[in-house]
Amino acid sequence: MLKKLQKKQISLIVGAGLCAFLAGAMFSAPEMGKYLGQWLKQFKNQSEQLTEANKAESAVFPLVLQSPQERAAKLQELVKGFPSPDRNRARYLLASDLIERKQAKEALNLLEGLEKDYPLLAPYILLKTAQAYDILGEEGKASDSRQAVLKRYPEHPAAAKALYLIGLDEYQDKAIASFPSNPLTWDIVRKRLETNPNQQQLQLILAKYAYDEPGSVAVLDRLMKNPTLKPEEWEIVATAYWENNEFDKAASAYAKAAKTPRNLYRIGRGLQISGKREQAIAAYQQLNSDFPETNEAGTALLRLAEMTKPSKNALPYLDQVISKHPEQAGEALLAKIKILQAQKDTKGVNEALQLLVTKHGNTEQAAEYRWKIAQEKAKAQDYQAAWQWAQPIITSNPDSILAPRAGFWVGKWATKLGKTQDAKQVYEYVISQFPYSYYAWRSAVTLGLNVGDFNNVRQLTPEVVPLLRPVPIAGSETFKELYLLGQDRDAFLQWETEFQNKMQPTVAEQFTEGLMRFTQGENLIGIDKISKLEDRDKPEEKAQYEALSQKIIYWQARYPFPYLKEIEYWSQQRQLNPLLVTALIRQESRFQPKIKSVANATGLMQVLPDTAKWIAPQIKQDSKKIDLENPNENIMFGTWYLDHTHQQYGNNSLLAIASYNAGPGNVSKWLQTLPKEDPDEFVETIPFDETKNYVRQVFGNYWNYLRLYNPEISRIVGQYSAKHPQLSQR
Structure with missing residues (x-):
């Protein structure tokens, strides 16, 4: 395995071989018959x-x-x-x-x-x-x-392109009438609105289908001035505002739409975010009066509780959630516990805690409480108690963000207690149950697998095998064919024409929309749409997500591989692990080449212009001609700096990555004050939450790219899942 993992070049697998029978070949009758059958x-x-x-x-x-x-x-x-x-x-x-x-x-x-x-x-x-x-x-x-x-x-989505290219008014009318969701139609609509802005039906097309395009808010603002809109049209406007984070305007528009649980909740939330407290309270109360059994009503009660002063007056709202809305009871109990603690009501606190960890023990809040106590016990070196508090998180809260973390530390504490076999089993359990997590990587390292550790990961050059584009799970066969042939513009136009359910997409549609965003270079949006599928809360949608998340196509879409050639080249030049570079780029920019931070850090590796000017003479570049929005140049500068941070810390990638985020001054300070014997302890005690999370996220990215694109590690992870068949179905 070592030889396979340390190959010095990144190879691309191009898939199936060419047809064996080419023009000019001579066939015998049996061979011809066999080929004709194929x-x-x-x-x-x-x-x-x-x-x-x-x-x-x-x-x-x-x-x-x-x-x-x-x-x-x-x-x-x-x-x-x-x-x-x-x-x-x-x-x-x-x-x-x-x-x-x-x-x-x-x-x-x-x-x-x-x-x-x-x-x-x-x-x-x-x-x-x-x-x-x-x-x-x-x-x-x-x-x-x-x-x-x-x-x-005439009814095929390709007809929209023909109508657009012909360009005559009568053909444009047909495009608007028959293909309103096609982006070429949006172009026609925008041009007509430039001539005459007050065309309600044209504005509504953009509000419904192009609300996430630049300039959409201005169109919505004009629609808001129109008193003749129907309730269903107001809902279109409101949802478009909501998706653009214009919450106050969304609340105003939802107030004129049909009174549904979602719409009433969004009225209240929009007003609350906008600081209109009394109006928000009234909206939440109306929601609970009209639709008391819905999830939105439970969330509204939680919002009422957080808005109520003094806080003790919030307890009746929280008790209603606990008794009527079990899915939100954990959050309500945690809020109640904080109020009771402030009142020094020890008995009430204990009763609420008991209810949290027993009746509602499978909630995220129960996991948070268990983990808090486990950490306190570990800090006091009571590892047996820490183990006992953390262990239930793994099985009772498997969907919690804390579950893989708790599992890994249960293994660490078991080792301290001399339970080496128990530790081994729980590390294997973490890999099988939570293969996507940073802590699966730490478990793999602890088990001795050749996946790179903090002190040697930069030197590894893993074999990388990007797979072909996945077959989209929504859309027509024509769309899928265009997409797999790399006909990105036509595939995009075909998909957008078919995608009528943009404001409330199915799981399959949202995944496919993410794939299409990648083809348009909108990598950040694509990753975001695909990642957010895990937040679906309706039972049938959760089941669909669970099924999708068992497929490698989901995870490879969540961890895509743009700019492979540039990453490969500059990683080789700097003697860096290309997957570590990819992992850092995903964290810094989500592969958006022109993105800028508030501090003006630019591009894929978020290089500061002043840092680039400092680097330029050292790599014999003209400091006056730096283009950090160019992917190749950005990776050239970024990998130089990543190499520089590695050299500062003896090629320790933990410290190099922490320095990339927090700066060398802070890392030097932490080396004087934080525990250095155990790198996992060091990570957990980094005082900057941003940097602590950054380190875990970058190395979690690295692990995912390794397990998804390196055949050897992918095979090994699969073997660990096979050891726990009851978990491999997750």
Whole structure:
């Protein structure tokens, strides 16, 4: 395993091999019969739904990872083969590459007859044909191809693009009427609103489908002045405001929408955030009067409690939550305990605590209380009591953010008590139960696995095998085909046209929307949408998330791998572990190349301009021509500085990463005051919560990239899950 983990180059797996039978080959009759059987099977499969299994059989999809120049010869070989789904894909992809290089005649030769052979992408083949004719200056033929889309496929999302490109008013009217969720339609709408801003139905299209686009709040503000909106239209406006964090305006709009539990809660919350206390209280009280059994009513009671002064008057609200809303009882009990502690009501505190850890022991608040006591016991070196308080968190609160942390420290405390076998079992348990966590990595280190530790992780150069794009779990087969072929613009337009449920997406839709954000370079939004799926609280949605989270495609989407070539190159130059660099970039910027902090730290690795100017002469760069928004330059400067922090601390990555966040002065101070014998103790006692969390998050990222993209570690983690079959189903 050591040799595999320390390979000196990062390799890319491009998937299945090319078709064995190419043009010009001579076949015997039995061979031909065998091949024709495979061909007929492939054609049958073309009409079936794309799955991860039949995706893996394609020789074309892996080529999407390569540049057009790298894949050209392989695509040409496939084009010469017998008719098959992959031959059609190769023709389409090669034609698209040729059009990008303005080689229109060659592209037209590939596209000729493909509409019939490749019905899944038929309207897009016509659009590609029109694009090729445009390059040749044959406008009439280009127009004919677009008109053919409208004639043959008038309801297909590709028709929206044809209508947009034709551009005449009557065609734009059709686009608005038939395809309001298509981004090209939004462009038409915006241009019309520039001419005449007071067009309510056009404004509502942007409010419903483009509320997360720049300039949407100004459109909403104009709609707010319109007294003729219907309740369902007010709800569209309100939700759009809410998604843009305009909570006061959202509350005003929700007040004119239908009275639902969600809408009433958002009225109260919007007013509360805006400082309108009395109005907020009235809204929360109305919610509890009209919909007393709902989860929103329970949350409203909690909000009423936190707004009530003096705090002792909040107890009736909290008692209502405890008795009527068990899912929120833990939060209410914790708030009640704090009030009773302030009143020095020891008996009341003890009764509430007993209720918290018994009847509501599976809540996050129960986990927080258990962990607080466990830490206090450990600090007093009563490791037996610490073990006893923390252990239930692992089984009673498996969904708690504290569960993997508690599990790891149960192992550490078991070791101190001489229970080495118990410690080993609980470390294995953490890896199997919480494989995504920072503490799974710390458990793997403690078990002696070759996954890198704080003192040697920079030197490792793990083999990295990025998988192909996953098959999206929502959307049409046409959309999935476009996406897997790397036709990102058309796939995006197709998806957005299909995605009618944008304000309340299903689990599958939200995951797919995250994937599509990646294709548009919106990596931060994509990661955020995919990560937030774990917050779904409706039972059926939680079940859907749990099923999705068992698939590697979910975790690889949550930990994507943009800028691999740049990371690989500069990591090699600085002799840094490329996965550690990737982990830091994910934490610093979520792979957004132009993002800036309040301190003006810029780009992927959040390099300060002054720091870059200091580094520039040391790497022979012109300090006047620094472009930190350029991914390659940013990684060049950022990896130099990461190498510098490593050199400052004897290549200890724990201290180097802490210094990257908090600065060398603070780390030097901590080395004088914090426990140094045990790095885990050091991390837990870092006095800056931001830096403590930063260290855990960066190394948690590192571990996830290692377990997801390194075949050897992925296999080992899977073995630990197999040891605990009751846990591997989670």
